[in-house]
Amino acid sequence: MPLRSDWSGEVCPIRRSLDVLGDGWVLLIVRDVLQGHGRFDELRQNLGIADAVLSRRLRTMVEAGLLTRVDYADGGRTRQGYAATEAAAELLPILQQLAVWGERHTAMPDESGHMALIHDTCGHETTQGQVCSACGEVLVAEQMTWVKPWAGVRTSLVPAGVLGDA
Amino acid sequence: MPLRSDWSGEVCPIRRSLDVLGDGWVLLIVRDVLQGHGRFDELRQNLGIADAVLSRRLRTMVEAGLLTRVDYADGGRTRQGYAATEAAAELLPILQQLAVWGERHTAMPDESGHMALIHDTCGHETTQGQVCSACGEVLVAEQMTWVKPWAGVRTSLVPAGVLGDA
DNA sequence: CATATAACTTCCTTGAAGAAAGTCACTTGG
DNA sequence: CCAAGTGACTTTCTTCAAGGAAGTTATATG
Numbered sequence: 001m002p003l004r005s006d007w008s009g010e011v012c013p014i015r016r017s018l019d020v021l022g023d024g025w026v027l028l029i030v031r032d033v034l035q036g037h038g039r040f041d042e043l044r045q046n047l048g049i050a051d052a053v054l055s056r057r058l059r060t061m062v063e064a065g066l067l068t069r070v071d072y073a074d075g076g077r078t079r080q081g082y083a084a085t086e087a088a089a090e091l092l093p094i095l096q097q098l099a100v101w102g103e104r105h106t107a108m109p110d111e112s113g114h115m116a117l118i119h120d121t122c123g124h125e126t127t128q129g130q131v132c133s134a135c136g137e138v139l140v141a142e143q144m145t146w147v148k149p150w151a152g153v154r155t156s157l158v159p160a161g162v163l164g165d166a
Numbered sequence: 167m168p169l170r171s172d173w174s175g176e177v178c179p180i181r182r183s184l185d186v187l188g189d190g191w192v193l194l195i196v197r198d199v200l201q202g203h204g205r206f207d208e209l210r211q212n213l214g215i216a217d218a219v220l221s222r223r224l225r226t227m228v229e230a231g232l233l234t235r236v237d238y239a240d241g242g243r244t245r246q247g248y249a250a251t252e253a254a255a256e257l258l259p260i261l262q263q264l265a266v267w268g269e270r271h272t273a274m275p276d277e278s279g280h281m282a283l284i285h286d287t288c289g290h291e292t293t294q295g296q297v298c299s300a301c302g303e304v305l306v307a308e309q310m311t312w313v314k315p316w317a318g319v320r321t322s323l324v325p326a327g328v329l330g331d332a
Numbered sequence: 333c334a335t336a337t338a339a340c341t342t343c344c345t346t347g348a349a350g351a352a353a354g355t356c357a358c359t360t361g362g
Numbered sequence: 363c364c365a366a367g368t369g370a371c372t373t374t375c376t377t378c379a380a381g382g383a384a385g386t387t388a389t390a391t392g
Contacts, residue, residue, distance in 0.1 A: 003380045052351095131294065242389085
């Protein structure tokens with residue numbers, strides 16, 4: 001008896017999505033992988049997640065078609081990381097809307113600051129997660145930069161299938 | 167030691183949102199409450215959830231500002247149900263985008279059919295969750311009707327604070 | 333009175349999260 | 363050659379949460 005039942009055969013598409021996505025770790029992993037941070041040690045560090053939990057999530061996300069294994073060179077050897085599939089990249093609006101919602105409805109800590117979503121194509125910030133509020137275009141991951149003032153960085157999102165530079 | 171740590175003080179707004187929302191049951195409850203189905207027995211039946219799990223979720227969602235308790239008349243007595251807050255209503259784009267994503271990326275069962283998202287204001291179906299793909303307006307819950315062919319019903323979403331008719 | 337309904341709460345079993353340690357496959361430096 | 367380090371996991375053990383089932387309380391109604 002699994003802790004939560006299998007929703008993959010449900011008639012409601014929202015519920016079928018939540019079978020895969022209705023878990024905080026999954027969406028956080030997609031968040032990081034879209035930023036190119038798809039190595040096991042990067043994810044473990046960024047997320048503060050237990051090894052075993054991360055390993056289990058990565059496996060199920062590969063099986064569910066959200067992630068693919070990608071080779072990368074590290075010194076003289078080849079290692080493996082994870083990149084987002086097209087399916088995962090299409091979660092961008094949900095992630096960005098979570099950012100917008102979070103800034104409106106959760107308590108912002110002092111060291112946080114405003115996470116701006118920059119649409120690189122038109123160069124403006126969008127206040128909507130799916131369609132650019134400045135120019136009206138539908139947003140895709142590789143045309144986005146996320147401004148994270150708490151870390152003093154701007155991160156350009158990577159296309160599906162790509163593992164970013166460390 | 168809770169099974170999953172507290173993300174409410176995180177610097178990333180996505181992660182703060184997932185502290186509240188990163189759970190399949192929470193989003194399914196919002197889905198049903200936005201359709202006016204906010205009574206305990208309705209939720210239990212629609213969701214196929216254990217009483218204790220539902221009760222716990224409802225309590226935490228009220229505390230988190232997603233739901234409010236609402237009185238309703240049943241025969242000669244007053245009972246209580248749950249309505250969405252404005253914060254929950256603002257999850258509409260996420261829910262609708264989950265529907266869109268689910269139809270594209272999960273296996274549709276035979277008895278499911280296409281869940282159309284109708285923007286009542288312009289009368290057309292939208293293929294985007296946040297902005298109407300037909301007329302360009304930002305979508306809000308009380309202007310939406312969800313077509314659920316597997317149940318042969320069209321459900322108009324209710325405004326925040328409202329418990330729909332049974 | 334008995335029955336039904338709604339909205340929970342409690343009990344018990346089992347799966348999952350998380351801390352910590354371990355394993356394996358390599359590089360690299362002494 | 364060996365020791366140390368790194369990356370990507372796996373395993374062990376403890377504790378929490380999901381879920382099935384039963385119970386409780388506050389009312390109607392016949």
